[in-house]
Amino acid sequence: MSGSPPVVIWEHEVERLLQYRELIPRLEEALGKFSKRDSAEVIQPVRSTVPLQKHDGFLGLMPTYMENDGVLSTKLVCFYNREAGSSLPGVQATVVLLDPEYGNVKAVIDGEVITAMRTAAVSAISAKLLMHPEAEVLAILGTGKQALSHYNVFTEIFPFKEVRVWGRTREGAERFVRSVGGAARACGSAEEAVRGADVIVTVTGSTKPVLFGQWVKPGAHVAAVGACRPDWREMDDVLMKEAVVYADSREGAIAESGDVVLSGAEVFAELGDVINGTKPALREKTTVFKSLGELMKTEPTSFIIPLHYGKSFSC
Numbered sequence: 001m002s003g004s005p006p007v008v009i010w011e012h013e014v015e016r017l018l019q020y021r022e023l024i025p026r027l028e029e030a031l032g033k034f035s036k037r038d039s040a041e042v043i044q045p046v047r048s049t050v051p052l053q054k055h056d057g058f059l060g061l062m063p064t065y066m067e068n069d070g071v072l073s074t075k076l077v078c079f080y081n082r083e084a085g086s087s088l089p090g091v092q093a094t095v096v097l098l099d100p101e102y103g104n105v106k107a108v109i110d111g112e113v114i115t116a117m118r119t120a121a122v123s124a125i126s127a128k129l130l131m132h133p134e135a136e137v138l139a140i141l142g143t144g145k146q147a148l149s150h151y152n153v154f155t156e157i158f159p160f161k162e163v164r165v166w167g168r169t170r171e172g173a174e175r176f177v178r179s180v181g182g183a184a185r186a187c188g189s190a191e192e193a194v195r196g197a198d199v200i201v202t203v204t205g206s207t208k209p210v211l212f213g214q215w216v217k218p219g220a221h222v223a224a225v226g227a228c229r230p231d232w233r234e235m236d237d238v239l240m241k242e243a244v245v246y247a248d249s250r251e252g253a254i255a256e257s258g259d260v261v262l263s264g265a266e267v268f269a270e271l272g273d274v275i276n277g278t279k280p281a282l283r284e285k286t287t288v289f290k291s292l293g294e295l296m297k298t299e300p301t302s303f304i305i306p307l308h309y310g311k312s313f314s315c
């Protein structure tokens with residue numbers, strides 16, 4: 001294997017191979033393993049970030065090693081502040097899979113679909129664990145790629161009666177609603193979308209709060225996906241202080257989430273702690289899951305390879 005050139009697996013192939021019904025249980029297992037902090041299970045340091053000042057962006061390096069599973073990979077992700085508006089993409093990602101023994105690159109895999117689906121799947125896991133079991137109304141703030149993947153997985157696995165979408169422009173929200181076949185309602189303001197919602201997903205490129213605690217129904221669950229820099233926000237202090245805060249990675253949230261850093265909110269638990277049964281899922285409280293994406297790009301990558309080659313492929 002060490003002498004072979006890397007295989008390149010691109011967007012359409014990843015899209016064909018990844019399914020939420022397979023991704024979700026694998027990510028639950030991986031989140032649980034990570035929270036045990038057993039170095040033979042998962043080593044996933046907080047990502048290294050290189051500022052791309054001239055372009056108002058960042059390069060994030062996200063290595064992971066799962067020794068027991070024999071999987072070594074790193075995601076390379078560039079992300080930008082596009083708040084001022086731009087036709088260029090806000091996030092671009094590639095995943096590189098390496099042989100942990102030889103150190104050679106085995107595969108270069110498009111990271112766009114992995115990022116969209118993994119992030120939405122982890123938010124869906126947070127909702128499975130933390131939302132009210134009879135949740136009926138979903139609100140999505142944002143109308144980009146993550147808004148779409150979140151819409152897809154949340155409506156695939158939960159029986160919401162109503163889905164509301166807010167975007168910076170009314171046209172953007174209406175375009176989004178048309179793109180999903182009209183099964184959601186475009187709202188004229190974030191407040192209108194959020195009032196009375198049981199589950200709220202924030203997937204904006206905003207650097208300032210778009211979600212305010214005074215609008216949020218007590219007991220609602222928020223999956224907060226944007227604002228992945230220590231000085232960027234999507235939520236205000238009222239919400240951050242009232243809610244019980246969960247994260248994918250505690251270290252990641254403390255280092256990278258402006259919502260956590262600037263509000264001084266405490267991270268109560270990781271999703272993996274809840275999965276492992278070491279911390280409770282406080283469903284009756286208002287909960288925020290702060291997603292940084294720190295984790296688990298390796299997991300989807302590791303099963304794309306065998307799927308790509310069929311069962312005969314061995315890592």
Ligand SMILES: NC(=O)c1ccc[n+]([C@@H]2O[C@H](COP(=O)([O-])OP(=O)(O)OC[C@H]3O[C@@H](n4cnc5c(N)ncnc54)[C@H](O)[C@@H]3O)[C@@H](O)[C@H]2O)c1
Nearest residue numbers: 083090143144145146203204205206225226227291292293
């Ligand atoms: N937590 C994670 O794992 C993870 C993974 C991928 C992306 N992200 C973050 O999620 C966010 C969305 O990513 P995406 O790939 O969907 O990006 P995108 O560029 O496709 O969409 C961004 C959306 O945010 C909106 N927006 C931008 N500035 C805004 C503002 N000030 N107020 C309200 N809306 C605003 C845009 O109109 C657009 O609808 C970004 O912040 C991105 O960095 C997080």
Ligand SMILES: O=C(O)[C@@H]1CCCCN1
Nearest residue numbers: 077079091115228292293
């Ligand atoms: O983990 C990721 O893929 C994202 C990209 C954008 C910024 C935050 N993290």
